[in-house]
Amino acid sequence: MPLRISFNLGDADLQHFQEVAQQASARERSAEAIVAAARQTLEAAERAQLADFVRERFARLRSILSMAMDPDWPIGAEDSQRILNALACFGAPAAAGEVNLGFLDQAIMIELVSRDLEHDLAAYRDFCKFRESKMTQRRRPGEEQDARREEWLKQRRAMLQNRMHERRKRTLDAAGSSVRKLFSLFGL
Numbered sequence: 001m002p003l004r005i006s007f008n009l010g011d012a013d014l015q016h017f018q019e020v021a022q023q024a025s026a027r028e029r030s031a032e033a034i035v036a037a038a039r040q041t042l043e044a045a046e047r048a049q050l051a052d053f054v055r056e057r058f059a060r061l062r063s064i065l066s067m068a069m070d071p072d073w074p075i076g077a078e079d080s081q082r083i084l085n086a087l088a089c090f091g092a093p094a095a096a097g098e099v100n101l102g103f104l105d106q107a108i109m110i111e112l113v114s115r116d117l118e119h120d121l122a123a124y125r126d127f128c129k130f131r132e133s134k135m136t137q138r139r140r141p142g143e144e145q146d147a148r149r150e151e152w153l154k155q156r157r158a159m160l161q162n163r164m165h166e167r168r169k170r171t172l173d174a175a176g177s178s179v180r181k182l183f184s185l186f187g188l
Helices: 011-026 031-047 052-069 077-088 103-116 118-137 143-174 177-185
Strands: none
Touching: 011 077, 011 103, 031 052, 031 077, 031 103, 052 077, 052 103, 052 118, 077 103, 077 118, 103 118, 118 143
């Protein structure tokens, strides 16, 4: 029998996660190092025996990593920085005096980050579905087919990324101070 547990994150809780995010994003690391460290964190979680709640959150981290690394999904510098700031929260072990997160804390951090990236992730999921449908429809190889594929992907990507930006702006415009505070936690 499933048991539903919900909890509220208070100001002190949000402050804790904000400090973790600030420590992570303040490090001087390359995008490649941030992605590699987040991937290591994901792999460690996948090897561990985790509760379904935690495992589901780490599946979201996998989606964020996929979005960050997909060559068919190039994004602008601002969007790229938002994703890197999010991924930096799941990186290298904490240095002396810094907070180190366990899997449950990381699951909560993934929940917070994925809420901030909800429009990005939705657009990326739609893009992946579109790409897959086009790949199954068109199986003829050749340069002409590749050029058409690139044009379809470019058009769809532009439409989805514009929608993503519009939705993010509407969410922020309509948000109360607590939601704005949450978005600012990760520099997103």
